[in-house]
């Protein structure tokens with residue numbers, strides 16, 4: 001391995017990427033008593049005040065992801081006034097039929113909690129700052145070299161970091177993944193998600209709404225107070241048309257398309273656009289490398305599961321590292337394969353389900369329309385199946 005201007009060694013692990021998945025992984029690894037270097041620019045974090053506008057990046061966290069954040073002792077640090085529980089979810093097909101999920105009926109405290117990315121990043125970054133065993137390096141990953149006992153990564157500030165295992169948490173375009181020679185297959189959906197926050201005239205009562213229709217998939221997620229967050233996954237041509245509307249016209253269009261369930265909507269802040277794609281990697285692990293979060297998988301946001309999957313990776317990685325035999329070093333390929341095997345089913349299932357739904361509801365033909373509406377009505381009528389689906393989604 002070549003010499004670098006400044007060399008940092010003695011780490012058990014290095015986490016590349018300080019987004020939510022990377023921050024959670026570094027925190028959990030340090031809590032296991034391992035030494036970790038957390039590498040990458042700071043994620044967008046903010047200290048909210050009650051009056052501050054809501055972050056445009058909103059996540060619906062499933063109970064399993066909240067469970068991980070509780071085990072990491074991060075969840076209680078979230079500003080309570082910025083977290084909204086989802087008690088009920090109403091899903092509509094384009095024939096007016098409805099499928100509804102209820103936390104109470106499924107014996108769950110809540111279906112999900114709606115949180116802001118900036119607040120989640122703030123809480124995790126603060127916890128990382130206080131936790132012994134974490135060294136924070138704010139440069140970017142540039143190069144990878146691997147030896148028999150470990151790996152060295154070189155950063156763009158000429159620092160080199162030696163560790164026995166490198167975790168790739170550097171997002172969908174992961175440079176670490178590319179440097180490790182792990183292939184990523186990316187397929188665009190020809191859709192763009194428009195994301196924006198609104199105030200609503202009628203109280204949302206903790207209900208999340210979703211419409212599957214020929215204009216794509218539209219979700220309204222409740223935020224604290226009379227705020228809601230929109231995620232409209234629209235076919236490209238429609239997305240372009242919607243983006244050209246002025247704020248009042250856009251709000252009117254969303255109000256109309258969501259059948260005024262929450263009364264008149266007023267746009268608060270900007271409309272953000274995310275081109276949608278699915279990314280499938282050919283393996284989650286390689287010599288001295290493990291991928292987590294969007295570096296490991298990108299799925300369509302219609303089920304709001306991308307970060308939930310990423311936090312599922314973190315949970316499993318911590319379980320594998322925490323239960324390893326004493327003689328194994330954290331980068332042992334046997335351990336990494338345990339991690340990859342344990343995650344394969346959840347990742348494949350989520351990618352398959354979201355991909356099929358995105359295509360079924362993106363298709364504008366009579367057969368697809370009949371099939372999707374029949375599916376919604378059928379599931380809604382079978383209560384045990386519905387409750388089983390909710391509990392399955394909650395624990396993944």
Ligand SMILES: Cc1cc2nc3c(=O)[nH]c(=O)nc-3n(C[C@H](O)[C@H](O)[C@H](O)COP(=O)(O)OP(=O)(O)OC[C@H]3O[C@@H](n4cnc5c(N)ncnc54)[C@H](O)[C@@H]3O)c2cc1C
Pocket residue numbers: 016017018019020021022039040041042043058059060061139140141142169170171172174175176193195231274292293294295301303304305306307308309310
């Ligand atoms: C419209 C939309 C709505 C969504 N809604 C939900 C939802 O409701 N629920 C849900 O669970 N998921 C949702 N998702 C998915 C979610 O946004 C992602 O899964 C999640 O943000 C991925 O987090 P991450 O930490 O893996 O990656 P990222 O957030 O992409 O973080 C990667 C980090 O790596 C850093 N980095 C990049 N390159 C380097 C480098 N060379 N060196 C060092 N660091 C580097 C970046 O600076 C960044 O901090 C949604 C996605 C979209 C598009």
